[in-house]
Amino acid sequence: MNAAFVRVSESDWMLSRQLAPGRRRKLLQAPQYEQLINGLIQRMSLVKVAREKSRDVPGYFRAVVTIRVRATALDLFYNAASGYRAQYFQAADLGTLANRFALDRLLRRLTASVAAADKRTCPADWVAKSLSDPDAKLWPHQGIWLRYARKIDQNLLVARWLARRDDPDKKSRKRAKRSMLTPSDERLLELKGGFLSPAGIRLGTFKPKRSQDLHELGYT
Numbered sequence: 001m002n003a004a005f006v007r008v009s010e011s012d013w014m015l016s017r018q019l020a021p022g023r024r025r026k027l028l029q030a031p032q033y034e035q036l037i038n039g040l041i042q043r044m045s046l047v048k049v050a051r052e053k054s055r056d057v058p059g060y061f062r063a064v065v066t067i068r069v070r071a072t073a074l075d076l077f078y079n080a081a082s083g084y085r086a087q088y089f090q091a092a093d094l095g096t097l098a099n100r101f102a103l104d105r106l107l108r109r110l111t112a113s114v115a116a117a118d119k120r121t122c123p124a125d126w127v128a129k130s131l132s133d134p135d136a137k138l139w140p141h142q143g144i145w146l147r148y149a150r151k152i153d154q155n156l157l158v159a160r161w162l163a164r165r166d167d168p169d170k171k172s173r174k175r176a177k178r179s180m181l182t183p184s185d186e187r188l189l190e191l192k193g194g195f196l197s198p199a200g201i202r203l204g205t206f207k208p209k210r211s212q213d214l215h216e217l218g219y220t
Contacts, residue, residue: 004097005033006090007082013089015182016155023075023184030080033087037102039073040189044106046113047188051121054195060203063122063130063193065110066141071187077102078140079156079182088214089158096211103136103191110191126200133194135206141190145183154180161218172217179218 007030015024030036047066054060077083084102088095107128115124130136145153156179164176195203207213213220 004094005082005087005101006094007032008086008089010081012158013081013086014157014159016157018152019155019182026076027080027182030076030082033082033084033098034101036073036077036080036083037105040069040077040102041105041109042070042073044069044109046110046117049114049117049119049122049127052192054203054206057195057203060195060197061130062195063127063191065114065127065131065191065193067106067110067189067191068187069189071185074140074186074189075182075184077189079184084138085179085214085218088211089160089218092211092215095214099137099211102138103131106138106191107131126196126198127193129200130193130196131191133196133202135194135204136192137210138189138191140183140186141188143183143186143188145181145186146178149178149181153182153184155182156180156218158218160216164217175213175217175219 010028013028015027045068047068050064050066051061052064054062078085080086084098087098111128114127118124158179161176161179164172167173167176195206207220210220
């Protein structure tokens, strides 16, 4: 799997000149994806383990594990030319591999912490099964950077994604616009599992087009 991950060329992974030169250089010349995941793991800490119910199917839930990481590590993970979204830019299937790779690495380091936080609604085995589900994913906490969508954070100018800002579909337009956002001070990363019953029965695919949306629109 390791050899598959890429660094997208600067001509495709275009960054705004409003970025500070040092940060812009780091995002364009970031280490390989595997090293970026190692960066997340360093000084990582568990914030909480929660259970989120399905809005569509009663009786099904997913685990949501929130971790705190260094802001610089999350910046590289999400925004760099070798980062998480860059793998989806290259190919939807490659993004899927990158997502699973990161989840597996993080889960190995979180096992003890999740077990220590074990509670009735989120037993450790159930949490592990939810986060091992094919539908599991990780994403930066959608905080101020998304709610206010400041111009100062609109720095990623990927031509394929920007072209969809005039898409006839409203949801596609919104996702394409959000693809420009490059949060720099977010420190919370969320691992969201697949939906299961309390007994561990899998609901099935919740977002079948997630990888394709990230490939085509840069956001999901």
